[in-house]
Amino acid sequence: MECVFLVVSSITYALKAKAVFEDYSIACRIEKIRNVAVLKGCGYGIRISRSDKSRSLALLRREGLRVVDIIDCTDGES
Amino acid sequence: MKRIYFDSAATSWPKPRQVVKAVSDSFGEYGGNPGRSAHSLSMNASLAVYGCRERVCSFVGCRDVENVVFTYNATYALNAAVKGLVSKGDHILFSNLEHNSVIRPIHALSLIPGMGVTYGVFDATGDDDEILDSFSSMILPQTRLAVITLASNVCGRVLPVKAISEVCKLHGITLIADGAQGAGSIPVHLERDGIDVLCLAGHKSLYGPQGVGVIVFGRGISPRAVIEGGNGVNSSSRLMDDSPLPERLEAGTLSVPCIRGLAAGIDYVDSVGADYIRERGLYLSNILVSGLSVIRGVSVYGDCTNRTPCICFNKAGISSEKMAQYLAENNVCVRSGFHCAPIAHKALGTGEYGAVRVSMSFGNTKKETDTLLSLVSKAQAVHSA
Numbered sequence: 001m002e003c004v005f006l007v008v009s010s011i012t013y014a015l016k017a018k019a020v021f022e023d024y025s026i027a028c029r030i031e032k033i034r035n036v037a038v039l040k041g042c043g044y045g046i047r048i049s050r051s052d053k054s055r056s057l058a059l060l061r062r063e064g065l066r067v068v069d070i071i072d073c074t075d076g077e078s
Numbered sequence: 079m080k081r082i083y084f085d086s087a088a089t090s091w092p093k094p095r096q097v098v099k100a101v102s103d104s105f106g107e108y109g110g111n112p113g114r115s116a117h118s119l120s121m122n123a124s125l126a127v128y129g130c131r132e133r134v135c136s137f138v139g140c141r142d143v144e145n146v147v148f149t150y151n152a153t154y155a156l157n158a159a160v161k162g163l164v165s166k167g168d169h170i171l172f173s174n175l176e177h178n179s180v181i182r183p184i185h186a187l188s189l190i191p192g193m194g195v196t197y198g199v200f201d202a203t204g205d206d207d208e209i210l211d212s213f214s215s216m217i218l219p220q221t222r223l224a225v226i227t228l229a230s231n232v233c234g235r236v237l238p239v240k241a242i243s244e245v246c247k248l249h250g251i252t253l254i255a256d257g258a259q260g261a262g263s264i265p266v267h268l269e270r271d272g273i274d275v276l277c278l279a280g281h282k283s284l285y286g287p288q289g290v291g292v293i294v295f296g297r298g299i300s301p302r303a304v305i306e307g308g309n310g311v312n313s314s315s316r317l318m319d320d321s322p323l324p325e326r327l328e329a330g331t332l333s334v335p336c337i338r339g340l341a342a343g344i345d346y347v348d349s350v351g352a353d354y355i356r357e358r359g360l361y362l363s364n365i366l367v368s369g370l371s372v373i374r375g376v377s378v379y380g381d382c383t384n385r386t387p388c389i390c391f392n393k394a395g396i397s398s399e400k401m402a403q404y405l406a407e408n409n410v411c412v413r414s415g416f417h418c419a420p421i422a423h424k425a426l427g428t429g430e431y432g433a434v435r436v437s438m439s440f441g442n443t444k445k446e447t448d449t450l451l452s453l454v455s456k457a458q459a460v461h462s463a
Contacts, residue, residue, distance in 0.1 A: 011128075
């Protein structure tokens with residue numbers, strides 16, 4: 001399945017994003033980022049289906065939740 | 079003889095069963111390090127921490143979960159708030175009912191060469207109007223921070239936080255409230271009360287375990303870090319201030335057992351009801367104050383109308399230490415001395431010898447209060463025998 005990995009600045013923001021998505025029945029999963037070299041450090045992100053990308057980003061913007069990076073992926077990758 | 083515990087302003091005891099269970103259960107499925115890994119034990123711990131942030135938010139009327147920072151205790155919280163927000167040349171105001179956890183960090187800041195921090199102490203022993211007048215009269219053009227206790231840890235006096243916050247807003251002063259004693263004993267609401275920063279102790283009137291404190295920041299307040307270390311965020315940066323809240327102020331591993339216990343404690347307070355807890359506290363403290371005031375030689379200190387169930391007294395001819403020892407021998411737990419608030423004692427007229435503090439929790443009863451009164455009334459005879 002094609003998915004998107006939304007990198008956020010901390011576990012707190014990842015959990016906040018998850019709570020927002022769950023309110024809108026958007027399936028998601030919190031994961032640690034895998035490419036720490038590119039993102040200059042440890043961190044968390046939230047994996048969603050690519051079809052939910054626009055709606056999800058709009059919701060996060062509305063909640064004031066900053067997305068640090070957006071990584072296109074397929075299931076099993078980030 | 080059954081132990082009677084009247085030292086809840088130091089730490090509440092006994093803890094509700096659900097708090098004990100929440101703490102002990104933490105060592106199983108919540109045993110990972112929160113915010114560090116993605117395996118189930120770490121994620122469970124992260125969820126527990128996040129859940130408690132949400133719990134604190136709803137309890138004190140904070141809108142942003144990321145503005146809830148966990149610390150080790152209220153003293154650490156107050157240090158982090160004051161030192162994280164102060165700037166060169168700032169003038170800071172605090173009341174004469176404050177604890178050393180406010181006085182000492184501010185005094186230490188004033189001693190830093192070149193920092194130019196100064197402070198003033200306003201009188202909080204009068205009625206609400208007098209307190210407000212005293213506060214307002216001490217504001218200088220460079221006053222940027224004010225720190226006030228919601229309720230004195232010595233005499234229980236509840237300060238007019240909303241009125242003070244309105245004056246602060248007019249002068250661009252950031253208001254830091256020390257809720258170590260107040261939160262849980264009196265209703266507290268960040269927005270309604272106009273508080274910019276609220277510091278809490280988990281183990282007193284919130285009935286959580288020792289080892290957890292909280293700072294709650296209002297919107298737009300952005301403190302600097304005062305302790306550096308690992309926080310699971312932005313690891314390649316050497317600057318702690320590159321991390322967002324709450325992790326910016328949470329260097330090192332958080333205590334998940336304590337944080338889970340705190341969430342259970344807040345649940346307990348909510349299940350009983352903060353208003354009911356306050357009514358019950360006033361009922362018992364009124365009985366105690368009335369009873370003490372008719373015992374020959376007893377002086378009760380501080381305003382007796384607007385208070386938490388925390389009463390301070392002395393009996394003529396008996397030092398506070400001797401009285402506390404006598405009560406302890408009769409299985410009644412109170413605290414004597416200065417209660418880490420020497421300027422409060424000075425303001426209340428007990429600056430030389432301190433006083434006996436009786437601080438109640440929701441679990442105390444009228445029968446226990448009557449027992450205390452009976453012992454205090456006999457104390458002179460016991461000690462002169």
